Amino acid sequence: MILRAESINTYYGASHVLRDVSLAVDRGEVVCLLGRNGVGKTTTLRSIMGLTPPRSGRIFLMERDISGLPPHQVARSGVGYVPDDRRVFPDLTVEENLELAHRFSGRQDGAWTLGKVLDLLPALRSLSPRRGRHLSGGEQKMLSIGRALMTNPSLLLLDEPSEGLSPLVVKGLVEIIRTIREEKVTILMADQNLKFSRLVADRAYILEKGAVQHAGTLDEIYADEEIVRRYLAI
Amino acid sequence: MLEQLFYQGMIGLSLAMFLWLVAAGLTLIFGVLGVLNFAHGSLYMLGAYLSYSAVRILGLDFWVGLAVGPLLVALAGGLMERFFIRRVYHIDEAYQLLLTFAFILIFADLVKWVWGPIYQSAPVPGALGGAIPIFGRPFPVYNLFVIALGPLVGLGLWFLLEKSWWGRTIRAAAADREMAAAIGVDVPRLFTAVFMFGSWLGGVGGALGIPIRTVSPGMAEDYIIQAFAVAVIGGLGNLKGAFFGSILIGLVNAYGHVYAPVFELAFMYILMAAILLVRPQGLFGTS
Numbered sequence: 001m002i003l004r005a006e007s008i009n010t011y012y013g014a015s016h017v018l019r020d021v022s023l024a025v026d027r028g029e030v031v032c033l034l035g036r037n038g039v040g041k042t043t044t045l046r047s048i049m050g051l052t053p054p055r056s057g058r059i060f061l062m063e064r065d066i067s068g069l070p071p072h073q074v075a076r077s078g079v080g081y082v083p084d085d086r087r088v089f090p091d092l093t094v095e096e097n098l099e100l101a102h103r104f105s106g107r108q109d110g111a112w113t114l115g116k117v118l119d120l121l122p123a124l125r126s127l128s129p130r131r132g133r134h135l136s137g138g139e140q141k142m143l144s145i146g147r148a149l150m151t152n153p154s155l156l157l158l159d160e161p162s163e164g165l166s167p168l169v170v171k172g173l174v175e176i177i178r179t180i181r182e183e184k185v186t187i188l189m190a191d192q193n194l195k196f197s198r199l200v201a202d203r204a205y206i207l208e209k210g211a212v213q214h215a216g217t218l219d220e221i222y223a224d225e226e227i228v229r230r231y232l233a234i
Numbered sequence: 235m236l237e238q239l240f241y242q243g244m245i246g247l248s249l250a251m252f253l254w255l256v257a258a259g260l261t262l263i264f265g266v267l268g269v270l271n272f273a274h275g276s277l278y279m280l281g282a283y284l285s286y287s288a289v290r291i292l293g294l295d296f297w298v299g300l301a302v303g304p305l306l307v308a309l310a311g312g313l314m315e316r317f318f319i320r321r322v323y324h325i326d327e328a329y330q331l332l333l334t335f336a337f338i339l340i341f342a343d344l345v346k347w348v349w350g351p352i353y354q355s356a357p358v359p360g361a362l363g364g365a366i367p368i369f370g371r372p373f374p375v376y377n378l379f380v381i382a383l384g385p386l387v388g389l390g391l392w393f394l395l396e397k398s399w400w401g402r403t404i405r406a407a408a409a410d411r412e413m414a415a416a417i418g419v420d421v422p423r424l425f426t427a428v429f430m431f432g433s434w435l436g437g438v439g440g441a442l443g444i445p446i447r448t449v450s451p452g453m454a455e456d457y458i459i460q461a462f463a464v465a466v467i468g469g470l471g472n473l474k475g476a477f478f479g480s481i482l483i484g485l486v487n488a489y490g491h492v493y494a495p496v497f498e499l500a501f502m503y504i505l506m507a508a509i510l511l512v513r514p515q516g517l518f519g520t521s
């Protein structure tokens with residue numbers, strides 16, 4: 001078990017957003033958080049990362065309790081984070097964005113190097129000297145993924161990877177995620193696109209109102225019209 | 235006539251470079267941490283008092299005083315950030331204003347309590363003593379030294395921020411604290427370091443001034459107002475703006491002093507108001 005969350009409760013100020021969320025991800029798996037807008041997918045990923053620490057509950061990374069650790073220590077423990085809004089460093093060039101992540105991860109001896117990340121995301125290669133703020137949305141998304149990989153994570157948190165991308169780019173993204181997985185990086189992602197999720201993920205947790213409503217394989221969920229209608233159909 | 239114009243310009247430039255050192259720290263701290271440190275002028279004053287004491291009371295060499303004073307100021311800034319300022323990053327700016335204003339009062343009383351009302355200068359270091367003729371009049375070598383030092387500090391800052399990994403980390407964290415943390419940057423520690431560095435710059439400004447300006451309890455207020463004028467004129471948080479804003483204010487003050495002494499102080503505010511009317515984001519700021 002690489003990640004285990006045990007009944008975490010997370011708040012934004014007074015509003016109780018995550019209610020006793022528990023989930024587990026095995027090494028090598030790709031697991032997806034599914035659910036409509038506002039059900040708590042992003043908050044779950046942010047809770048694991050330590051960006052909005054849960055008020056109660058425990059989070060274990062490789063059996064080590066990481067609840068309450070500040071985000072930079074969670075990152076150095078081997079969690080990479082790709083936010084839904086990309087958030088590349090606007091002032092830094094593509095190469096500097098990547099190098100900076102490499103320097104701070106404390107995990108430079110891992111498999112991911114600048115060369116390898118650029119092989120995976122070739123679109124970034126020619127953009128190397130360009131500043132983050134001058135990239136298109138899709139390019140920023142690729143850079144955000146590359147930046148997280150440069151920290152050599154054991155677990156990659158991917159928030160809405162397919163959101164806002166053209167079908168062609170999404171197709172490429174499926175390949176990218178599969179390659180990352182072959183490199184033995186475990187992935188926990190959040191996405192609303194069931195078809196896309198089915199192409200890359202093994203299992204899913206369905207969230208609604210900040211609580212886990214259902215857990216199962218993607219094939220099973222896809223086939224269950226009742227679940228799709230209740231929790232996922234828009 | 236023309237000679238006096240140029241001569242007074244040189245005086246203005248040396249005033250500007252003190253201002254620049256103070257405004258640089260203020261600007262750096264605001265640009266990275268988002269905190270307007272009203273007590274920055276007090277750190278400048280502290281730099282002057284500490285270096286003054288090292289030289290005049292402990293009898294240390296001027297250069298040793300120049301090294302020690304600002305380091306102690308950096309330490310004071312570090313404690314200030316670590317135990318107080320850090321707690322108000324997330325809340326309303328009014329609290330930042332109140333807290334840093336409280337520090338002005340604390341530092342002012344501290345200085346009066348420890349040093350009493352000194353109104354003195356330290357001797358000019360030997361190598362930089364004397365004057366050389368410029369435009370027919372003797373101009374202090376020490377002021378020339380200060381005029382040369384200012385741009386060097388600017389160049390150093392530019393290099394540090396643009397070309398070093400520390401600088402890149404600072405720019406990344408200034409733009410997005412959360413994502414900097416999410417790649418492993420210890421942002422609170424980085425911010426303390428930046429605050430210390432900005433305080434150090436203010437302290438250097440104060441320490442450099444001791445041979446030619448009087449060390450007095452009022453210097454904090456004098457300077458913070460001017461440094462704010464500079465920061466606003468140049469564009470808040472913009473170092474290039476702070477540099478040229480300092481030159482502008484330095485020149486305006488120097489010429490005002492000679493040609494219209496009655497309005498000396500008013501000129502600075504008129505200039506600030508005029509620039510803000512035309513360019514509310516300041517000369518180098520982006521709206």
Ligand SMILES: Nc1ncnc2c1ncn2[C@@H]1O[C@H](COP(=O)(O)OP(=O)(O)O)[C@@H](O)[C@H]1O
Nearest residue numbers: 012015017035036037038039040041042043044
């Ligand atoms: N910064 C915030 N402050 C207050 N409420 C928030 C904040 N971010 C999200 N929320 C609320 O928390 C709930 C869960 O949001 P989120 O985790 O972003 O959902 P999802 O990612 O599934 O769309 C929503 O009701 C949302 O309105």
Ligand SMILES: [Mg+2]
Nearest residue numbers: 041042084160
């Ligand atoms: Mg979301």
